[in-house]
Amino acid sequence: GGNGSSGSTKDTLVFGRGGDSTSLDPSRVTEGETFKVTVNLYETLLNFGEQDTTIQPGLAKEWNTDDGLTYTFKLQEGVKFHDGTDFNSEAVVKNFERWANGDADKFPYYKSMFGGFKDDEEHVIESVTADGDHTVIIKLKRPQAPFLKNIAMSMFAIASPTAFEKGDDQFERNPVGTGPFKFVEWKANDSITIEKFDEYWQKGLPKLDKVIFRSYPDNSARLNALIAGEIDLADGINPADGEKIEGNADLQLIERPSMNVGYLGLTVTRPPFDKKEVRQAMNYAIDKKTIIESFFEGRANSAKNPMPPSISGYNDDIEEYEYNPEKAKELLAKAGYPDGFEMELWAMPVPRPYMPDGAKVAEVIQSNLAEIGVKAKIVSFEWPTYLDKASKGEADAFMLGWTGDNGDADNFLYVLLDEDNIGSNNYTYFKNDEMHNLFIDAQTEVDEDKRIELYKKAQEIIHEEAPWVPLAHSTPLLAATKDLTGFVPHPTGSDLLSNVEFK
């Protein structure tokens, strides 16, 4: 690197990423770049596991419930917010009250996760009360299976009431939490700087003095900056560059545990995709292996279900559709399309962790389909238009994907394929009553084994009906300088940096 670290010791981590955050109040946004920062500024009552989505203690050191309706949380003691105020049960209550008193526009995620706001029928939370300084009791109106996982999501981080009481807009520019780092400076579209919080309650942490999140919209530019030594850690590495990084003695390649799925959605309301045979034919026609080899550089697993294997409820018994153009042709003939048909194939215009290069994958799919006589025209829109149009059911077949938020099966299957989500995340307009009932049951089923059964059943239906061609569960790549240690990438994409240091 030409301009090494002038003066500053290796106490500063520069983290290169694809875009800027939009807010530093995690409860107000749904967007991953924000959480990447806030996970280091705030903490949640419960945490996910280091590299999975199991429930671990967070600001609450213990919790329990008897009936799945009343939850008691014992809070850590001696925790302080960055502004010097104390973290206690009252603060927790105030945070929940703030959310519950908001609206969908302010706290969109709260609604998705807890069904609604204070006065809404659907609102799951009955009450949040303090029992002394360090105990919080949350009562639910009805059981919610993934409740604890929801609590552990980054957006439900506990912020300093004194800070957010100054006004929401003021607060999201001046975040105050209990996390290992505190906020320093934000240069819009450029960088966010956070520094070590000296009074952090976990002794010895964080190890770094300072972290700078720097935006490089272009993947190659980001990698270049890493090679040049301008940054220490780069998110969003093209799979194509993986080999190069591995060959570079100064760098290390880091794989993020996969918790995503990339798929080709088939809009079941649009002929010929209203025919199951056609959808199955598509599944047979696409050569996932080549796709994965060429454009995930092998750093992905071929997908057969709409959710990754790491999530409990994954049905491994399902037999993947093999690559078999002949069979596909047969099915097409059966469906009444012996000579194939013409269709639009929507290609993602932007790279996403689950789909590093949509356009190129589309090209492979296009040539695969050509083999079974299907003429696909590749179509692309800008991302917002793409989503908007796809959600309106305007695409024949579209590429998309999903990264799990909380590691729950519900967060994949129900959100992406249930009829309730037609018009939002169920872009295929797929509808199946049996499956719908399975999902609803699962949402309130507290017994984990029973839930798993329900989801496995649902996956069978999905496999048979084939509204998707599941493509891959990719392993998103990061790269770092060789001397960086203690970095543990999280499947959700929000990485806690308190253990990171330079050797």
Next chain:
Amino acid sequence: MSEFTPKMDGIVEAEIERTTGPWREAWRNFRKSKVAVAGMVIILFFVLLAIFGPFIAKEGINQQMPADRLQPPSAEYWLGTDDFGRDILSRIIHGARISLSVGFLSVIASVVVGSFLGIVAGYYGRWTDTIISRIFDIMLAFPSILLAIAIVSVLGPGLENALIAIAIINVPNFGRLIRSKVLSIKEDEYIMAAKAIGMKDARILFSHILPNSMAPVIVQGTLAVATAILEAAALGFLGLGAQAPQPEWGKMLADSKSYLQSAPWTMIFPGLSIMLTVLGFNLMGDGLRDALDPKMKN
């Protein structure tokens, strides 16, 4: 009267240069300029590529050969292969067709629309002029690439829409050019002469004003093809222009950005093609300017 032969000081035949029309004259001037001819040769080369190339390189523009991904230039693949294992040379040859058609078509569209508006504004003047000129002002006040991006955003990404956007952003340039040309030619003495023989306005417009404003339009048009190709490539580069698997050069560049270090040929050749073609048009435009319209400046 026909037997009238004034005592005339006869004209020696040899004194009148025996050359032909202004166009032929321009061509002679043009030929004299080495740079201009070089430009024309470059363009011809790419035009021939565009026309016949697809027959030569019939095979494999979209033929994916996963086994041959990212091969460096070799005897088999003269310019190497891209990340699909496609032959870059074939794709560049096909790309010539795209870039040239975008360049020509968009410029023709803007010339037609711009000329129409420019003539209306320049010849009829008054409020039509005011309105049209204001619209041109407004359009020109936007940085052109931003305007193009916005238009493509409205229409949706794609080669056709990029073409339309480029055509639109160039309209005011031609409109203004024609307008000013019409205004200045309107004052020329031969227009006065045409009026003096009792010619009607419409005839003056079509027989005198239009043909005389064509030279700068041709020059400007040639240069505009150059810019249009660059703009199309820029839009392609931003992912707003040509879509996969069209072998548009700007898009090829964007697609190969990440192989800058590992497979530089994937991006060097498309970039070079853009530059050469554009250079060709710029050279030729310069030559045409000198030949057709020496007074016209940059």
Next chain:
Amino acid sequence: MSTTPLLKVKNLKKYFPVKKGMFGKTVGYVKAVDDVSFFVNEGETLGIVGESGCGKSTTGRVLMRLLEPTDGQIEFDRKDLASLSQEEMRKTRRDIQMVFQDPYASLNPRHTIGKILEEPLIVHGVSDAKERKKKVREFLEIVGLNAYHAKRYPHQFSGGQRQRIGIARALMTNPKLIIADEPVSALDVSIQAQVLNLMQDLQKEFNLTYIFIAHDLGVVRHISDRVAVMYLGKMVEVADSEQLYEKPLHPYTQALLSAVPVPDPDYQKEQIIIEGDIPNPADPPTGCTFHTRCPFKMDICTKVTPQLTEHTTGHSVACHLYVSQVDDDIKQLEGSL
């Protein structure tokens, strides 16, 4: 040469507004032609001389209504041109034609000579293409060019040849009156003579009437029967050319004549060198516009604009010197009676 006036101009004015500001407010006028009256007899040549910017060209153009007159009457062939509709005027133009100063700018560079000469015929309804072609050839030869020149383009001709083409174009419609605006100023001396001779020959042959605009007094004398002198938009003196050159009355005419260098080293002339420059036509002096440079300036000159009045038969002058003199003469006459 008959004596019926072919053209009679009365109180002709052409003011160009001087505009300023965003809304083009008119803040004044350039009085390019200011109250000019004269006539031209059939078959004669009226020369108009004056220094640059005095309004010669404007007068010519207004006569053809290439510029709309601000005021005044233009009686041509018993029609008032100033009141014709655009369309009627357009048709009348076949009878009045123009030859322009700049032989380079007045021919469309993209048209062949044939096309240029054919156009007047097309415009005025000669529909037979063969006849048109024949006429083009005929006139090319009349002006001393060859029939095959019809295929050539203007830039292939020299200035003098182009001026011949310009003249041929003017002749195509058999006009009665030709207004020639400095037709020889851009030409070399030896070529100038050719063109002047040609014009004289054509006049005789076709019984043409000329208004010949020039700033070269020698040329004007040579070609004109009568001469009008203009200064700052006004006519200051009109007379038979013989008279005007022998016995100029207006001090300006006198100065002008004395200023012209004569190609004869032995010629002794009285030198009247007038001081100063021509005033700005947008802001002309009051009274007699020449008073700022006049060696015989009187008080009245700064206040009263002298009218063009006939001093002796066919010799009019606009100068206070003569008004009073005439008055004196009359008095003397009266006294002697």
Next chain:
Amino acid sequence: MNDRNKILDVKDLQTTFFTDSGKVPAVDHIDFHLRDGEILGIVGESGCGKSVTSLSIMGLVPSPPGKITGGEIVYNGRNLIGLSEKEMRQIRGNDIAMIFQEPMTSLNPLFTIGNQMVEAILIHEKGWSKKQAQERAVEMLKLVGLPRADALLKDYPHQLSGGMRQRVMIAMALVCNPKILIADEPTTALDVTIQAQILKLMKDLNVRLGTAILLITHDLGVVAETCERVIVMYAGQIIEEAPTKLIFEDPQHPYTKGLIQSVPDMRVKKERLHSIPGNVPKPGSITSGCRFAARCDFAFDRCFQENPELYETADVHQTRCFLYDEGRVKSDVHNAFIES
């Protein structure tokens, strides 16, 4: 008159333009001299090489495409051709000054009159202060008859009329007391009344300051009124040279004669003008024989084959015409003219 020094001696000067369409010998072997304090006229029609001659003397021929391809220009015993640019600069403005045809465009529109005059002075008067230079400028402006000379220094050229600008040009040219003033059509762009003023001024200055003037014009009238001696040029060559009186009284070359006859005379009305047939040739378009042969009424075989030299027909009179070749009898010539 003849005993005055030759202050400038041009010998066999050739200036050629190397253009895309070939070599153009704009000045083709010309010889002449200028004497101390005289006014020498050069007349000729457009394109005959008058301006190129004067630019050659100044060393200002635009190059490329122009180049002095031969001859000598001797000033003060020094051949100006071959001097370095630096040496030439010492001479320009200081020893030989020049004014141009278009007073409208000869002054830099973006600098004040004062600025341009002071510049002209300071280039050559190294030791002078700006103040001194300004005083000198005012003095010169007064000399050329400009009123309110002080105020004028602050004016821009566009604020002056054509006549005033030409006076400023003259003042600027004379500011360093040059020995020679070359005036290239100084009055062509001016109205006659103004032309008369400027010509008078130049004659006055010639007498008062003794500056030799090379006056270039195409107007025979101007020559007749102003010059002592005249050179007539045609197609890059000198075709006749004589004192003014002689040229007009006894023009020898058919061209000169034709030229004089073709000018309409203000004093008498000629029935018909004499006219020289044909066109003015472009330099370089006629390469063999006499340049004028094609238009000449007296041309005979030899004229189309050889280019005549300048024949000395009298002590002070030279003509480039075979009619004056030693071999031919003078009277023949005379008869030929009378017949014409």
Next chain:
Amino acid sequence: MLSYVGRRLLQLIPVLLGMVFIVFMMVRAIPGNPAQVILGQQASPEAIAAMNARLGLDQPWFIQFFKYLGGILQGDLGESMRTRLPVAEEIWPHLAATMELAFFAMIIAIIVGVNAGIVSAWFQNSWFDYIAMILALVGVSMPIFWLGLLGQWAFAIEFSWLPTAGREQVRDPVHAITHLYIIDTIIQGRFDQLFQVLRHLILPGIALATIPMAIIARMTRSSMLEVMRSDYIRTARAKGQKMFWVVYKHAFKNAVIPVLTVIGLQMGMLLGGAILTETIFAWPGIGRYIYDAINFRDYPVIQSAILIVAFIFVMINLIVDLLYSLIDSRIKYD
């Protein structure tokens, strides 16, 4: 003069109004719902409806338009839908970043372009002239994104002479005061940082400068050639003036006006059109800002930012026009 400026500003009003209107309509014609974009894939239809209401997008377009217009008249450029910050506040750092880059590029372009043009005209048809003009042609033919990438590859990655991207050293960020880092570092006396800031400017600056440089060089040359033929240049030489001064004083001043026009136009182009360079060099500038805003359907940001860029563009042209009269006293505005 002042009244002229006033009048020009008045004349700007219809143009700006037209621009506001066009931008407003165009932005709304872009498919895609901002609320959807803001809330992301996960959002429920109700949330989107609520967001629409909050953003005022549920109202008819003309009401939205007049509200926006009213806001602008009161100096309120609206609030970013995405970040909820006032656009007026958010835009400056981006604008400053682009301005710094554009000025830097323009200075390079002017210094190199003007001198190359002058020398080319002075020694017309010399080797220098040929090479400079061919280079200039190559320059205008250069896809700058390609040039930028190649530059980055060669100088930042292969040789590591220059930083690959960004405005400052990431590890040692400049404390922003004016957001023009050159000025900020000077104010703070951080000359080490100033040095770094300049180093960061070089690659994107040169990439951005290429086209204007070439255009300026060509313009200067042709303008100079024309001027050099004029009579007053001959006059200056006839005085005995040195060629250097004739060229640089007499000729250049006369040739400068068309060059200035081009500079003005190009400056405007750079401000809005640096988007490709900004993308490649991760430069947090206005072009990128607008591009992102388009992607996020952030109506107020798109509208206001484009408006501001266009306004600056128009103002630059006004300033150029005023400069004319400073240079050439014949040009008078009254």
